[in-house]
Amino acid sequence: MSETPVVPVAALLDAVDRCRYAAARLERTRAAAGHTSITEREALRYLRAASARGEPCTPKQLGEHLGITTPSMTSLLDRLEASGFLTRVPNPTDRRSSYVQLTLAAPDRDDTDPLAAHIAALCAAIPLADAEIITRFLIDLAALHPTTTTRTGTVQETQ
Known part of the structure; x- marks a missing residue:
């Protein structure tokens, strides 16, 4: 009987x-090169x-997912829209709301991650x-969630 190591x-x-x-090292390199954050x-x-799921996405949904404030979300959308990666379109069911959608010019994973092809091969x-x-495990x-450890060694969740 052989045991699996x-x-x-x-x-x-x-x-x-x-x-x-x-x-982290790759992220610093990207930031220094002026690529997308x-x-x-x-x-x-x-x-x-x-x-891909056929679901529309509002700026609010995206901001909640990213964990950023409304002003930060607006700045992010402005940058991505100015770069030609996305557009904001009116929500047909709510005039006060809009949807965010990718444009044809939006980069795919291989464009934004120089390691994507290597990672795909490993996978x-x-x-x-x-x-x-x-x-x-990876999910x-x-x-x-980020946590902090107090001086007494207890762990507290941060927001």
Whole structure:
């Protein structure tokens, strides 16, 4: 009977830390090069997903997803609209509201992420059962909320 090697938790934590550091380093490189910000890319990703589901998206929905204020959302939409990535269209059922939608000029993942093709190749090489486990782990990891630890060692959630 052969046993499947188990990755120790410490090695997994180290790998997560290395991924977080690499992502931060890539983000600093993008910012220095004047490319789209992480918030802009997440807004575009969210709008692509909403469009793929056939769901309209309001600026309020997008702002809530991004966790940004109304003035910040307005600035973000102004920048993305000026860059030709999206447009605001009237909501046919509510004159006070509008929808945000991608334009044909909106970049796809490969345009906004120089590693997208490499990541896709790595993902394609993972066996289906492992991919399901990794997917669940990454979704759970992404869903974590920022916390702070007090001097007494208790953890408090921040808003």
